[in-house]
Amino acid sequence: MAAAALREQLNALLSSMFASGLVDDQFQQLQMLQEDGGTPGFVAEVVTLFCDDADRIISELAALLEQPIVDFDKVDAYVHQLKGSSASVGAQKVKFTCMQFRQLCQDKNRDGCIMALAVVRNEFYDLRNKFQTMLQLEQQIQAQQ
Amino acid sequence: MASKNQGSAPRALVVEDIKVDCVILMHMLHKLNCEATVVENGKEAVDLFVEGKTFDIVFLDKDMPLMSGPEAVAKIRAMGATEVKIVGVSADFGGQEAFMQAGADVFVPKPVKLETVAAMLEVMMLGASGEAPRKVDHESHSDETKSFAKMKPPEKEIKM
Numbered sequence: 001m002a003a004a005a006l007r008e009q010l011n012a013l014l015s016s017m018f019a020s021g022l023v024d025d026q027f028q029q030l031q032m033l034q035e036d037g038g039t040p041g042f043v044a045e046v047v048t049l050f051c052d053d054a055d056r057i058i059s060e061l062a063a064l065l066e067q068p069i070v071d072f073d074k075v076d077a078y079v080h081q082l083k084g085s086s087a088s089v090g091a092q093k094v095k096f097t098c099m100q101f102r103q104l105c106q107d108k109n110r111d112g113c114i115m116a117l118a119v120v121r122n123e124f125y126d127l128r129n130k131f132q133t134m135l136q137l138e139q140q141i142q143a144q145q
Numbered sequence: 146m147a148s149k150n151q152g153s154a155p156r157a158l159v160v161e162d163i164k165v166d167c168v169i170l171m172h173m174l175h176k177l178n179c180e181a182t183v184v185e186n187g188k189e190a191v192d193l194f195v196e197g198k199t200f201d202i203v204f205l206d207k208d209m210p211l212m213s214g215p216e217a218v219a220k221i222r223a224m225g226a227t228e229v230k231i232v233g234v235s236a237d238f239g240g241q242e243a244f245m246q247a248g249a250d251v252f253v254p255k256p257v258k259l260e261t262v263a264a265m266l267e268v269m270m271l272g273a274s275g276e277a278p279r280k281v282d283h284e285s286h287s288d289e290t291k292s293f294a295k296m297k298p299p300e301k302e303i304k305m
Contacts, residue, residue, distance in 0.1 A: 026256045030169070033259065037176045049165045080208070084236035085165045088256045 003144035010137040017130055027090025044138070047131045050089045054124050057082045058117070065114050075113060076105035082120070093123045155266055158198075159183040160190040160205040160217065161234075166255065170204060170234075173262045186210050187217025194221050200229050202269050204257075207235035207243065214240075215247040222248035230269045 017023045034042040057078050064075050083098035085091075097120045104112035157179045161167040167183055174181040182200070184190050186209040193200075203221070205214035212220075218231055233244025233252040241252040253261055 029256075029259060033169075033172055033176065037172065039172070042172060046165060046168055049168060053163070053165060077208070080237065081163065084255055085163055087236055088163075088166050088169055090256070 003141050006137055006141045006144065010134065010141065013130065013134055013137065017134075021092050022127055022130060023090045024092040025090065026087065030090065040142075044135055046089055047135065050085055050091065051128050051131060053085055054082055054094070054128075058121055058124065061117050061120075065110065065117060070108075070110050070113070072105050072108050072113075076102060079105060079120075091124075091127055094120065094127060097123050154178055154180045155201045155270065156199070157181045158190060158193065158200040158203040160185075160187060160203065160209070160214065162186055162206065162209045166206065166234075166257075170257060170262070173257070173259050176259070177263055177266055179266065187212030187214055187220075190217045191220045194224055194226055199226075202230040202232065202266065204232045204234055205244075205249075207233060207237060207240040213243075215243040215249075218244060218247035218249050230265070232265060 018028075030043050030046055034040065061075060061078050064071060064078070079098050079101045083095055083102065086095040086098060097116065101113065101116035101120060104116050155178075157174050159167060159170050159174070159181055161170065161183065162185045171181050171183060179202075182193070182198075184193065187205065188211040190203065190205065191212065205217060207214040214233055214235070218233065221229070221231070230251075231244075231249040233240060233247075233249040234255060234257060235241075235244075235252070236255040238254055241254075244252045251265065253265075
């Protein structure tokens with residue numbers, strides 16, 4: 001596929017990610033940092049780090065919530081971490097679901113936390129899929145240049 | 146950003162355990178022509194000061210293993226490092242009080258913006274009075290820090 005068509009596809013994907021609230025202006029800031037700084041791999045590096053980290057945290061949370069006695073302080077600490085890194089990359093929906101999750105941790109609501117984890121996981125998987133498509137398109141565009 | 150210290154790039158220390166946040170902040174500092182060092186927790190930051198390292202500005206996250214940001218700030222100030230600008234950073238707005246009580250100069254909520262970092266560096270370079278900055282002598286050590294100096298290289302010091 002021609003680079004122009006790929007570029008159009010990428011722009012459409014990014015527009016939909018912003019329009020749906022999946023990402024916010026912080027993600028735009030990362031894009032600007034990449035363009036202004038002349039560092040083509042910066043967004044890919046950040047996005048990959050975030051996805052690996054989020055994957056790990058979600059696994060840890062699942063394990064903690066399976067315990068007969070839930071350590072809500074540990075759960076809260078992980079959710080806080082995920083909220084922070086989500087905010088840093090502009091993962092708006094994941095960030096918002098983490099905020100709700102934290103409230104449930106503070107209420108020591110186990111069932112609520114399990115449901116919140118499911119929501120966080122779904123939002124994260126959706127975002128990760130979009131990020132993977134974005135990176136693939138960028139690689140294809142670069143290969144054409 | 147042009148440094149007011151002739152020929153001397155601002156020396157920044159980033160104290161952050163979250164890799165994503167660390168990469169983003171380091172990228173911003175590199176873009177702003179800072180010489181940036183990174184460590185993963187408050188203890189490693191304190192160790193650098195104990196070894197006599199000097200920085201113009203320090204960015205610390207709040208919640209970190211081994212030693213938190215506010216705890217590290219208190220220890221750094223207790224060593225007599227009063228001139229270094231310390232910026233507390235956290236996604237937790239409740240971190241502001243802890244950082245300021247410990248002796249930080251300012252608190253910035255996450256996510257940190259490039260414009261915010263640039264503004265802080267500008268203020269730091271101008272000095273609190275708005276006058277031209279005093280030359281930052283990176284070679285000098287206070288008597289207090291000399292007394293704590295150890296013969297050990299810093300861990301994971303990354304120059305950008």
